[in-house]
Amino acid sequence: MIAAENVVERGRHTGDFADTITLDEGQRHRRRMAMVSDGGIAFLLNLPEARLLREGDGILLDDGRVIEVKAKPEALYEVRGRDAVHLLNLAWHLGNRHLAAAIEETRILIRQDRVIREMVEGLGGTVKEVEAAFDPAGGAYASAHVHEGEAGHHPHGHGAHSHDH
Template sequence: MPTIQERAARLIEAGQIRERGRWDAPADDTITLDEAQRHRRRMAMVSDGGIAFLLDLPEARLLVEGDAIVLSDGRLVEVRAKPEPLLSVRGRDADHLLQIAWQIGNRHLPCQIRDGRILLRRDHVIADMLRGLGADVHEVEAAFDPVGGAYAGGHHHAHD
């Protein structure tokens, strides 16, 4: 049986990403991943159509819906965001939504802000807290592309 290293050596490599909106050739395939699966640097992957390849980027990054992974043979694999269980949060008005956003940010929770609402991962404790602050909270299934923020190079940081 081949080792992991031997199998990886036979994979097509992919070391370049074309960002959403910066490529226009038709994609040869797609790959559908949730947000956690889209934050990668190096990993063996299989496209939706069965193309096995080794993603090998210089640094970890969040792939977003519409990015294209460039395979070493020139083919493009378009990234699709897999819908996942989220909370959709709205405020009474813009000021209230800003206060809610501050509470979410103060807890260092990844979130997506768009169309007058905030999306974040489902968590019943956070949902109860937000409802207690007067937010309109609903469970949804949607693609999740959180804001990168000041620490966009990674999801974690420390308070020294």
């Protein structure tokens, strides 16, 4: 089987891509897994450590071909504030709960969660259900990516900061 042990970060591949692979955010956080590109190229992803493959990254196959990573649209919440300062305040509250978030100039994209929606709306933010590619910010602890269902697990101690849970 063809192996892939390296990733070319987005914007660094200068040639043509051999194919694409379209994955949601959860499927893009990988270390080792058999995969099949959108056009049918089967390969074994075998990275030295788990990482989040980003939209536009290239998976370098051992035969020299490069597969472009595409982010599959997912059901998300689009969070907006009244103004930039209010949006920053909402971002702080989301970050305080260790939520994966894609932060843009005028909105924040997060996974759908009824409790979080109620919190954001209670803080005066607007929440809209959208289908979009989810490419969350890496953050200070990006190498210890927390997956859905691991609530309460943190890759760091709590001595340096305090927050609500």
